[in-house]
Amino acid sequence: MSDYRTVDLASVLRSRGMRMTPQRQLVLDAIADLGHATPEQIHAAVAERVEGINITTIYRTLDLLEELALVTHTHLSHGAPTYHLAGERGHAHLVCHRCGKTEDVNPALFAGARDAIAEDKGFVLDIGHVALFGTCSACIEKKDDHHHG
Known part of the structure; x- marks a missing residue:
């Protein structure tokens, strides 16, 4: 992991000219801990530490953190x-269609594809923001179980 904790x-x-609030720090910490998180997941994580924080506050804080x-x-x-934290340009995402789990993958794996696309189309992929959809190993194993039963 890189050094966002030091942000x-x-x-x-x-x-x-803005105030530091505990909520803002907690939201940033939650994103750092979770790696990738929906506003609902962030809300759940922050709500464990602060009673009564509402999802609207989370959305406003996310907008602010994004603006910053x-x-x-x-x-x-x-x-x-x-x-996710903005410093994280360094990975692509593998997203499972079935269970929705997201895994990070080293973008170096796509260097060949990126170069090929750049040569062919003159289009440069932003690997740090690639999401590839498929089926994760756990779901594939589950699928296989049905065939043997």
Whole structure:
């Protein structure tokens, strides 16, 4: 993991004339802990530490953190946006159609494809924001179980 823990949220906020609030830190911490999280997952994580925080506050905080370029979001599937720390340019996402689990994969694996596409189409892929859909190993194993029974 890289060094987002060292993001000094308080000083970033101060430089914009904004107040540091515990909620803001907790939301940032939750994203750092979870890696990728929907607003609902972030809300659940923060609610464990702070009673009575509502989802609207979470959404507002996410918008703010995104404005400060500390977090960014990706639409990995039809569902909610998934937030992650902005420093995380270094991976692509493998998303399981069945269970929705997201795994990170080293973008170096796609270097060949990226180069081929660049040569063929003149289009440069942003590997840090690639989501590939498929079926994860756990779901494949589950599927196989049905055939033997």
